[in-house]
Amino acid sequence: xxxxxxxxxxxxxxxxxxxxxxxxxxxxxxxxxxxxxxxxxxxxxxxxxxxxxxxxxxxxxxxxxxxxxxxxxxxxxxxxxxxxxxxxxxxxxxxxxxxxxxxxxxxxxxxxxxxxxxxxxxxxxxxxxxxxxxxxxxxxxxxxxxxxxxxxxxxxxxxxxxxxxxxxxxxxxxxxxxxxxxxxxxxxxxxxxxxxxxxx
Amino acid sequence: xxxxxxxxxxxxxxxxxxxxxxxxxxxxxxxxxxxxxxxxxxxxxxxxxxxxxxxxxxxxxxxxxxxxxxxxxxxxxxxxxxxxxxxxxxxxxxxxxxxxxxxxxxxxxxxxxxxxxxxxxxxxxxxxxxxxxxxxxxxxxxxxxxxxxxxxxxxxxxxxxxxxxxxxxxxxxxxxxxxxxxxxxxxxxxxxxxxxxxxx
Amino acid sequence: xxxxxxxxxxxxxxxxxxxxxxxxxxxxxxxxxxxxxxxxxxxxxxxxxxxxxxxxxxxxxxxxxxxxxxxxxxxxxxxxxxxxxxxxxxxxxxxxxxxxxxxxxxxxxxxxxxxxxxxxxxxxxxxxxxxxxxxxxxxxxxxxxxxxxxxxxxxxxxxxxxxxxxxxxxxxxxxxxxxxxxxxxxxxxxxxxxxxxxxx
Amino acid sequence: xxxxxxxxxxxxxxxxxxxxxxxxxxxxxxxxxxxxxxxxxxxxxxxxxxxxxxxxxxxxxxxxxxxxxxxxxxxxxxxxxxxxxxxxxxxxxxxxxxxxxxxxxxxxxxxxxxxxxxxxxxxxxxxxxxxxxxxxxxxxxxxxxxxxxxxxxxxxxxxxxxxxxxxxxxxxxxxxxxxxxxxxxxxxxxxxxxxxxxxx
DNA sequence: ACCTCCGGGACCCCCCGTTTGT
DNA sequence: ACAAACGGGGGGTCCCGGAGGT
Numbered sequence: 001x002x003x004x005x006x007x008x009x010x011x012x013x014x015x016x017x018x019x020x021x022x023x024x025x026x027x028x029x030x031x032x033x034x035x036x037x038x039x040x041x042x043x044x045x046x047x048x049x050x051x052x053x054x055x056x057x058x059x060x061x062x063x064x065x066x067x068x069x070x071x072x073x074x075x076x077x078x079x080x081x082x083x084x085x086x087x088x089x090x091x092x093x094x095x096x097x098x099x100x101x102x103x104x105x106x107x108x109x110x111x112x113x114x115x116x117x118x119x120x121x122x123x124x125x126x127x128x129x130x131x132x133x134x135x136x137x138x139x140x141x142x143x144x145x146x147x148x149x150x151x152x153x154x155x156x157x158x159x160x161x162x163x164x165x166x167x168x169x170x171x172x173x174x175x176x177x178x179x180x181x182x183x184x185x186x187x188x189x190x191x192x193x194x195x196x197x198x199x200x
Numbered sequence: 201x202x203x204x205x206x207x208x209x210x211x212x213x214x215x216x217x218x219x220x221x222x223x224x225x226x227x228x229x230x231x232x233x234x235x236x237x238x239x240x241x242x243x244x245x246x247x248x249x250x251x252x253x254x255x256x257x258x259x260x261x262x263x264x265x266x267x268x269x270x271x272x273x274x275x276x277x278x279x280x281x282x283x284x285x286x287x288x289x290x291x292x293x294x295x296x297x298x299x300x301x302x303x304x305x306x307x308x309x310x311x312x313x314x315x316x317x318x319x320x321x322x323x324x325x326x327x328x329x330x331x332x333x334x335x336x337x338x339x340x341x342x343x344x345x346x347x348x349x350x351x352x353x354x355x356x357x358x359x360x361x362x363x364x365x366x367x368x369x370x371x372x373x374x375x376x377x378x379x380x381x382x383x384x385x386x387x388x389x390x391x392x393x394x395x396x397x398x399x400x
Numbered sequence: 401x402x403x404x405x406x407x408x409x410x411x412x413x414x415x416x417x418x419x420x421x422x423x424x425x426x427x428x429x430x431x432x433x434x435x436x437x438x439x440x441x442x443x444x445x446x447x448x449x450x451x452x453x454x455x456x457x458x459x460x461x462x463x464x465x466x467x468x469x470x471x472x473x474x475x476x477x478x479x480x481x482x483x484x485x486x487x488x489x490x491x492x493x494x495x496x497x498x499x500x501x502x503x504x505x506x507x508x509x510x511x512x513x514x515x516x517x518x519x520x521x522x523x524x525x526x527x528x529x530x531x532x533x534x535x536x537x538x539x540x541x542x543x544x545x546x547x548x549x550x551x552x553x554x555x556x557x558x559x560x561x562x563x564x565x566x567x568x569x570x571x572x573x574x575x576x577x578x579x580x581x582x583x584x585x586x587x588x589x590x591x592x593x594x595x596x597x598x599x600x
Numbered sequence: 601x602x603x604x605x606x607x608x609x610x611x612x613x614x615x616x617x618x619x620x621x622x623x624x625x626x627x628x629x630x631x632x633x634x635x636x637x638x639x640x641x642x643x644x645x646x647x648x649x650x651x652x653x654x655x656x657x658x659x660x661x662x663x664x665x666x667x668x669x670x671x672x673x674x675x676x677x678x679x680x681x682x683x684x685x686x687x688x689x690x691x692x693x694x695x696x697x698x699x700x701x702x703x704x705x706x707x708x709x710x711x712x713x714x715x716x717x718x719x720x721x722x723x724x725x726x727x728x729x730x731x732x733x734x735x736x737x738x739x740x741x742x743x744x745x746x747x748x749x750x751x752x753x754x755x756x757x758x759x760x761x762x763x764x765x766x767x768x769x770x771x772x773x774x775x776x777x778x779x780x781x782x783x784x785x786x787x788x789x790x791x792x793x794x795x796x797x798x799x800x
Numbered sequence: 801a802c803c804t805c806c807g808g809g810a811c812c813c814c815c816c817g818t819t820t821g822t
Numbered sequence: 823a824c825a826a827a828c829g830g831g832g833g834g835t836c837c838c839g840g841a842g843g844t
Binding site for chain 6 (some may be wrong): 016044047049050051054055
């Protein structure tokens with residue numbers, strides 16, 4: 001199996017714990033839970049082997065769980081920031097799609113989506129990791145749903161649309177990566193915008 | 201790591217080669233490429249260890265590629281059969297969503313979607329497997345696109361909508377599995393049906 | 401490997417150093433030197449990880465050595481107390497065998513004998529620990545030998561008999577534990593009593 | 601921890617499986633179950649790691665179990681051979697003691713007794729290994745008991761004496777190793793011979 | 801053509817006993 | 823008195839091949 005070794009380790013100017021988490025987040029996002037080994041995480045984090053179980057006594061699964069939590073926090077922070085700036089749901093969707101598309105391309109199609117990558121292969125076999133993934137999806141959906149309710153959709157409609165948006169976005173990211181065509185993400189987002197243009 | 205061993209091996213009344221492929225398809229679909237080992241495939245296939253490299257000289261990756269090809273053939277056959285029965289795109293979408301939802305639940309949330317499961321972790325690191333996955337996604341999209349063109353959508357619109365449908369459906373399958381709620385697949389399909397109700 | 405975790409930690413009302421020693425003594429006695437880790441000792445002692453090297457700069461081996469010294473002191477104190485009470489060699493042997501047998505059973509066959517447990521695997525590779533074990537065996541033998549000399553045996557005979565008594569007792573403890581039958585210890589003691597019934 | 605690496609690997613003129621077993625028997629006998637690693641066994645056996653789990657799918661514990669079984673078979677064969685040659689119990693005891701003593705010394709006090717070494721630390725935590733050890737002790741005792749019954753002892757007496765002989769012999773081996781004095785084994789055997797001189 | 805036996809190492813995640821800094 | 827960090831194995835499993843039989 002070719003390794004596509006990441007030459008550039010994460011920047012060392014942070015705590016060991018944080019470097020491990022950042023390296024893990026990137027690698028899990030790129031290749032999923034099982035395709036990434038702890039040795040690779042530690043190498044990328046420039047962290048010695050033994051200090052991993054100091055910071056993460058429950059091992060690889062705990063690292064994945066905390067990496068997901070970190071991802072969730074960053075995602076929500078981004079959404080809140082856009083909300084504070086007054087972006088509508090459609091504008092938010094368009095902007096995020098554009099960002100994700102360009103980031104996907106820039107990474108040379110190495111990057112994936114954290115939740116999907118970790119969910120495949122670990123759900124439902126690793127219950128604690130499963131729970132963390134579910135919690136992230138849930139909070140994401142709730143936030144998008146709230147946005148839609150603010151724009152006049154009923155709670156039921158908003159939730160369903162939020163679900164669809166998230167599902168389609170994640171799916172689009174997967175396919176864009178497979179096709180190595182970032183425009184897919186943007187086109188899917190356009191179709192989704194049509195779905196939420198006006199409350200019916 | 202808990203093993204969730206599949207008790208029922210695939211039925212032995214077929215050729216060794218076929219049993220291996222069937223076992224591989226099921227396991228890869230459930231847990232992805234890296235989380236499944238060759239030993240497990242062979243055990244489930246009731247196949248002797250050494251005979252794997254007789255049938256699949258290129259090893260695990262070749263098995264995955266042929267399993268994907270098998271999956272693609274089955275999917276297209278199903279779509280063609282529905283088309284022959286005169287189903288519209290919306291009807292096809294509704295029916296498949298219902299089937300997938302019930303099948304997801306019946307498997308106790310063990311099953312996933314073949315292409316997504318194998319894509320995560322193997323794209324783009326395993327080029328031949330990547331190519332097979334891409335080909336499957338492409339043919340799927342082409343078929344749905346054709347269906348939509350037949351109902352009056354322009355080629356551009358049809359392709360974009362087909363892409364969105366596939367993306368959203370795959371995403372919905374992932375989230376439904378994570379949430380262990382099969383209705384998600386159906387609700388997403390309903391939203392998608394609204395998108396393709398009438399050519400604009 | 402099953403862990404057989406000891407639920408009841410040693411009582412915390414003593415100094416950290418002492419708690420570590422008591423926990424170590426129990427664990428080494430149960431499972432030997434190599435099967436017990438420092439982490440387990442510290443957990444059982446409710447002692448923080450880092451403070452171990454404060455009290456025992458030479459690490460695990462030093463802990464074992466001091467635990468053996470503690471064991472030796474307790475054994476000799478017990479023998480002296482019985483001697484002060486006027487017990488004959490035979491009576492001492494019978495009493496100790498009965499005590500050890502019942503204690504073995506009460507521990508659910510977890511307990512072993514300190515010297516044997518630590519000797520296996522550490523002799524002769526760890527010279528300092530080896531020396532401590534040897535000193536304990538020697539003092540034990542000397543005490544029993546003195547008892548026999550007081551009852552009329554020659555020095556040579558007394559030493560040989562003491563050696564045999566200790567050997568047979570330790571061996572009996574091992575086998576009783578393997579067979580989970582505490583009567584073995586008592587039956588062996590009875591045979592030994594026949595050996596020392598009267599000086600010939 | 602000093603390693604006392606055995607330079608001379610076991611002779612390579614046998615099957616891999618057998619070489620692993622022979623190396624394991626020697627190492628477990630010398631240092632016990634937990635102090636010996638699989639890597640060390642394989643190095644001594646000149647066997648690659650992967651072939652170990654071909655022959656011993658249950659790993660280290662299975663190797664230990666089979667090594668014990670091998671030891672048991674050799675011991676019984678030796679006893680049967682002596683019996684066939686018409687040795688009495690006392691003669692057998694004396695001869696074996698002398699052999700064990702000289703072998704202990706010749707090994708530079710590295711060798712121990714297989715059953716005791718493996719029992720410490722593994723009993724009762726590893727039930728399958730425990731069972732194998734128990735079976736070996738049992739068969740040994742039965743054989744010695746039968747010998748004594750043939751010489752006129754009652755079944756009860758013979759069993760108890762056999763138990764004592766085995767216990768004292770094993771104990772003597774431990775102490776002789778600790779004291780690095782092979783005469784202990786012989787002196788203990790002499791005391792035991794006094795016990796079985798004539799049926800009472 | 802099809803399969804079995806037996807490796808062959810690299811690598812898996814985990815935990816070891818220890819040292820450093822505070 | 824102790825938290826943090828440290829590397830080096832711990833046992834076990836990975837995917838893959840070669841030799842030989844039928």
